[in-house]
Amino acid sequence: MAIFRSHDFRSRAFGIAFGVLATAFLTAGCAPLMAPPYAADYEALDRLEATRPGMVAVAKAQPVDPQDKVNTLGLRRAKLVSPSGSFAQYLEDALMRDLGEISAYDPKASTRIAARILVNDIDLGIVNGTGRMDVEVTVTRDATQRLSKTYRAQTAFDSSYANIVAVPAGQAAYPRLVRALLREVYADPQFVAAIGR
Incomplete structure (x- = not known):
């Protein structure tokens, strides 16, 4: 007993x-939750490096307003925020870090990448969660436009009816969404040609 x-x-x-x-x-x-740090896709970077890109600068990612809808993500009752202050800055930092990893980043380079986030969303479903990101990427060299294209990335992850499971899953999914978006950019032959030597 x-x-x-x-x-x-x-x-x-x-x-x-x-x-x-x-x-x-x-x-x-x-209370706001912080998006986890971005981590590079090194396989994608190795493939990009193999194309022998030229030196590239990165313009200020848009929109800069932290109150813009693409810079505010809701995870049910929680709010996901960027450690960089905005998700546009998060994307800009990721681009600079990736290009730096392959020794292709130079803030004074004549080739410049500009990015504008059009869609930035994490949806916590009852069973499955999804993420979507659309970004307009423009590449110029000496003021001549070499590329203007919109890229889309989508991700999926396990979610739940319970907030205690779903919210951290959505939080963890964000850097994977950014990585998937940049993977699409780096794999595009038009982008490779635009930043080529």
């Missing part, structure tokens, strides 16, 4: 602890 009571007590204690954590998480649902 004592064993049963001990087991019952532990079960109730676990249930209470889990309930307190879940309540704390949901209560803090209105």
Whole structure:
């Protein structure tokens, strides 16, 4: 009987602890959550490096207004924010970091990449979550336009009806969405030609 009571007590204690954590998480649902840091797709960068790109500068990504709808992401009751201040800046930083990894970044280069985010969305479904990002990329060299094209990336991830599962899953999915978008850009022969020597 004592064993049963001990087991019952532990079960109730676990249930209470889990309930307190879940309540704390949901209560803090209105508090902003930080998007995780971007991590490069090194296979995509290796392929881009093999094309022998020229030196490239990166213009200020748009839109810069942190209140613009593409710079504000809602994960149900929670708000996802960029550690860079805006998701446009997050994308710009990712571009600069990637080009730097293959020694192709030079802020004074005559070839310049400009990016404008058109769609930036993470949707937490009941079972499956999705992400979508559309970005207009323009490449100029000495004020002559060499490329103007819109790229789209979509990702999918496991979600849940429960916020305590779905919200962190959506948060973790964001850098993967940016990586998928940049993978599309780097693999495009038109982009490769535009930044080529």
